[in-house]
Amino acid sequence: MKHGVAFRKFSRTSSHRNLMLRNLVTSLFEHEQIRTTLPKAKDTARLAEKIITLGKKNNETSYRQAQAFILKPPVLPKLFTTFAERYANRPGGYTRIHRLDNRFGDNAPIALLELVDNPRDFKLEMTARAVGRELLNEKLRWDSPRGVVNSGVQNADIVVAKELHLGGLDSGELRPTTRRNLQKVMKYRGREALTEIGETILAKPVAEAKMQLRADSKEKEKARKRGNPNFVGSFPVLPARAGVASPGETRPAMRLVQGALGRPARWKGRHALA
Amino acid sequence: MASLALHQTRSFISTFRSWALPGLQSLLELLPPIVLAVPKSKISHSRKSMRSANKGLKDKRNIVNCPACGEPKLAHHACKACYSAIMKRFRMETKRLATETTKRMSGGSWSEVKAPPMIESPKDS
Numbered sequence: 001m002k003h004g005v006a007f008r009k010f011s012r013t014s015s016h017r018n019l020m021l022r023n024l025v026t027s028l029f030e031h032e033q034i035r036t037t038l039p040k041a042k043d044t045a046r047l048a049e050k051i052i053t054l055g056k057k058n059n060e061t062s063y064r065q066a067q068a069f070i071l072k073p074p075v076l077p078k079l080f081t082t083f084a085e086r087y088a089n090r091p092g093g094y095t096r097i098h099r100l101d102n103r104f105g106d107n108a109p110i111a112l113l114e115l116v117d118n119p120r121d122f123k124l125e126m127t128a129r130a131v132g133r134e135l136l137n138e139k140l141r142w143d144s145p146r147g148v149v150n151s152g153v154q155n156a157d158i159v160v161a162k163e164l165h166l167g168g169l170d171s172g173e174l175r176p177t178t179r180r181n182l183q184k185v186m187k188y189r190g191r192e193a194l195t196e197i198g199e200t201i202l203a204k205p206v207a208e209a210k211m212q213l214r215a216d217s218k219e220k221e222k223a224r225k226r227g228n229p230n231f232v233g234s235f236p237v238l239p240a241r242a243g244v245a246s247p248g249e250t251r252p253a254m255r256l257v258q259g260a261l262g263r264p265a266r267w268k269g270r271h272a273l274a
Numbered sequence: 275m276a277s278l279a280l281h282q283t284r285s286f287i288s289t290f291r292s293w294a295l296p297g298l299q300s301l302l303e304l305l306p307p308i309v310l311a312v313p314k315s316k317i318s319h320s321r322k323s324m325r326s327a328n329k330g331l332k333d334k335r336n337i338v339n340c341p342a343c344g345e346p347k348l349a350h351h352a353c354k355a356c357y358s359a360i361m362k363r364f365r366m367e368t369k370r371l372a373t374e375t376t377k378r379m380s381g382g383s384w385s386e387v388k389a390p391p392m393i394e395s396p397k398d399s
Contacts (some may be wrong), residue, residue: 053294099351112352122352125360129342243346245339255341257346 006037026071028095029079032118038099041111045095048115052094079242086117090188098122117188124193127181131174133247135159138173141249156266161235 004089010017028034029051036044051069054062065080070076087094098112114122135156139148163179164186166172169261172179172239186193241255255262337346340353347353 100357101348101351101354102302112357120364122357122360124343126352126356129356133342133344175341241345243337243339247344249339249344253337253346254335254337257337 008043010040010043022069022071025069027049028113028115029070029083030072033112033114033120033122035100035110035112037103038097038109038111041097041113045097045113049092049094051079052083055084056087058084083115087188090116096123105111121185123181124185127178127185130178131160131163131182132156134174134178137248221253256260 010020012020016262019200020040021044024034024036024040025048028044028048039092051066054066063076066079067076070079083094096114096116098114100110100112102108103110114120125169134146143151147204159173160182163172164183166179168180173180236263242259243253245251245253245256249256262268262272327335334348336349338349339345340356342356343353343359345353345355
């Protein structure tokens with residue numbers, strides 16, 4: 001039984017285990033973003049947050065305690081200046097874990113452990129891209145793909161600023177999940193983060209839309225002959241990998257991924273695989 | 275007949291070893307061969323297949339589309355394509371900053387063209 005036992009053993013002796021975790025925490029403070037196995041990331045996150053709390057306390061005792069824990073001396077001042085400032089208003093939760101794919105050699109679940117609000121915040125990047133894609137989708141409902149690519153999405157920063165104050169059920173241009181992520185990511189950041197979002201926001205979706213246009217020009221005749229008034233139907237499908245959702249796609253991922261098996265056959269009584 | 279054989283072996287052992295070696299060897303001598311388990315006939319192809327019917331790979335049902343790039347990804351995981359693209363960009367930025375600082379220190383006479391940070395290369399379909 002393991003009822004109520006808080007820590008993992010990692011198949012190591014206590015001295016080895018403690019040193020391993022100290023090394024991981026030191027590396028996390030040094031690089032602000034590390035990639036390790038998921039259980040190690042979870043234990044490291046727990047320890048790292050306690051050390052950052054020491055950094056926020058900023059007195060003699062906490063300095064000595066942190067000094068006893070951190071293995072690289074150059075990292076120590078960073079803890080008491082950079083991190084103390086960055087997390088001054090944040091009550092805990094200074095780390096974030098993203099689940100990545102499993103490792104090839106041993107199928108170990110790998111995670112990306114990062115300090116929140118660091119210069120290379122992964123969640124900020126992903127949220128910016130998601131916001132950009134959703135604004136593009138919104139535009140594509142009213143505009144042609146060519147028009148959108150030529151004009152781009154204006155007022156992206158205005159929309160983002162508006163979405164920051166909307167609630168979960170209010171109607172806006174973003175999905176509820178994206179809006180929530182945007183609000184979380186922007187909560188303890190200043191105005192400069194908004195401009196950062198604006199810069200990263202549309203690189204990929206616009207490039208994708210351009211590729212669509214290239215494919216579109218090749219299949220122009222076919223599309224005209226098809227004459228499909230449906231929005232998704234009029235957006236030509238790229239010869240891409242299975243399951244990729246082009247901008248404006250509304251069908252669920254499981255259905256896209258199954259391809260032909262996901263489409264119900266024409267004869268009566270035949271349903272798609274669930 | 276079997277019991278007679280049993281008795282003989284037991285006395286045999288006791289006279290020469292006086293139970294110095296109990297264990298598997300003596301047990302195997304006591305058990306007649308008919309008791310040891312053995313398949314009676316070759317398992318048919320159909321029975322074999324029936325037994326391994328539930329040993330196949332299970333489908334993944336937790337596939338969703340990445341909200342940023344539209345590629346299929348596992349739910350609650352980071353998108354592979356987005357992760358590698360973002361990390362690639364970070365590495366290039368670090369490299370660019372490193373080369374910029376070294377160039378500044380060496381002070382070469384070559385014209386320094388500032389390469390813009392490559393956000394993303396369009397994917398080849």
